[in-house]
Amino acid sequence: MKKINLSELETFCEKSLVAAGMSQSDAKITAEVLVGTDAFGTHSHGTKNLFGYIKKAVAGGVSLTAQPEIVREGPAYALIDAHNCIGMVSSYKAMELAIEKARECGIALVTVKNGTHFGAAGFYSNMAVGKGMLGIAMSNVDPNMTIPGARGMILGNNPISYASPLESAPSCFLDIAMSNVASLKVVQARKDGKSIPDTWIVDKNGLPTTDPSHYPEEGAMQPMAAHKGYGIAVLVELLTGVLSGGNISSLGEIPSWCFVPEKPNGVSNTFIAIDVDKFAGRDNYIARSEAFMGALHNTDKAQNAERIFVPGEIEWEKYNKAKEALELPDAVADSLCELSTYNGISIPWID
């Protein structure tokens, strides 16, 4: 574990991207998204991947200079072609556009095709909250899930997130994939030689198993809540790859962004902003949201339960701690150190 100031880490990321050929402004966006994601504690989707994106650019699988282009738009919608730019750049600009259009129309949807791994969906949802709106962000991804009655990896676990304005915390927010658990948990159990619940993966025959060694070679993740998670993952695919005219996970059109660095990832992302002020008014929305969160918090606890959390509460607690100093797990720090060795830009660790 290593510690660093958030702004120092942002500067390192920015410098690394500029050194790799990205413009200062796009590097700033990318750094803000990745470091913000680490601050929330979602280390699997933050700066740990920065070197991976740079290596992907070197391998020709992503462009550090391409610019997203609006190819169709109207009052409350837009279709953007990311032209294989870094996912944070197209996603950030797409959510900015959705927010701008929602300010006029009440709601807006912007979908992006030919994108690259966008990191944590929750970052973009929270951008809308920064402008007083409710934000929704989602992506299709390379297939890693089975579907009810099937075997093998059929469908992406297509993440979706939302964030909604509050006063007592920056937002109520959720960022989830449609598999029962993250595949990293299966991989970790396999490393540790531990068995897993039979709701996490299926084996090569499509049957539930407690043996993590089936994944990823032969098995596949299980969708959360069986047909319900399957159905929502299909919705995300419809609202991303299908709506945008982009690639579809189940058609084998989306390679893993990291395991196939030389090929464009080609995901589609969709961003929705809803201007809550337009409906019953912003003050009322906030007051009623706070009353709602209060009711959830003040509920009688289950036996042996210590706390009840509202969505996003854990992330905001981590974020507040990170504002003093961000603690990075070894895997993240190691990846950053490798990048530092590669580009010669030093990292000002606190300790």
Place this chain on the structure above:
Amino acid sequence: MKKINLSELETFCEKSLVAAGMSQSDAKITAEVLVGTDAFGTHSHGTKNLFGYIKKAVAGGVSLTAQPEIVREGPAYALIDAHNCIGMVSSYKAMELAIEKARECGIALVTVKNGTHFGAAGFYSNMAVGKGMLGIAMSNVDPNMTIPGARGMILGNNPISYASPLESAPSCFLDIAMSNVASLKVVQARKDGKSIPDTWIVDKNGLPTTDPSHYPEEGAMQPMAAHKGYGIAVLVELLTGVLSGGNISSLGEIPSWCFVPEKPNGVSNTFIAIDVDKFAGRDNYIARSEAFMGALHNTDKAQNAERIFVPGEIEWEKYNKAKEALELPDAVADSLCELSTYNGISIPWID
């Protein structure tokens, strides 16, 4: 089990509502929604409840004559006050408005406050498909679910549905509540004296139990996929009761529509329409959706699995069968017969 023609059943429902004091046009809408829901096989939310709605009107808990009123609107949004009218009437008109606005703007959201039980969310989503759009419909409901770390009924299992245009079938659609299973399944297991999986309910201490007799007196439903289903149920509450400035399930503001017939139900419903033609074009959307559904269908089956279904496939098969003759389970037929006895309007059963 009894059989009836769909149009005959619609006529009976219409006549019954008109006899109870509803206008012909609102009765037609309500009948269309309820019979359409039975045709999909969702008998818990179809004509079985018609007599309940009429009894609720007699008890003063719902108005058969009130008209939904647009209280705020703009290019892609509207806020409607249902003024405690029948849920099918306000919901149908709200989705019509969302479709109209989406035709101009690409996407639109209409939220309704002071509504009454709207039946099956999937009916309204499919209205959008009828106009070539993707539809989303959701509602908050009276609390019946616990949340992680809590005991008791804290939050509605807030249903959400979507429907998306296809060619090989009328739509790809899903209609789900955020509990792991429908509470009726728990009640049935209790009647049958059977144990249930420990993921369905919690007992009075908030602990998972296999004994269905804890529900509904002391226990509560479990959210699907734990914090994930909890988080989505919170989103639905934010997009309905909070956004509309209406009632919130967790604040005890929503009584059961059927168990407390004398009080307004007071739910909020939200409807979203997305005009897929605006993005990559309708033809492309349909072609790619078909390719996607084809890939899901043609996947290798799990051992012992007979079929792989895409969302809505089971419902459309039932619907197609119902077009010849609708088979109603005894509980539905009994409820309709009671209504027939009450209002003297005969039901032309096939057998």
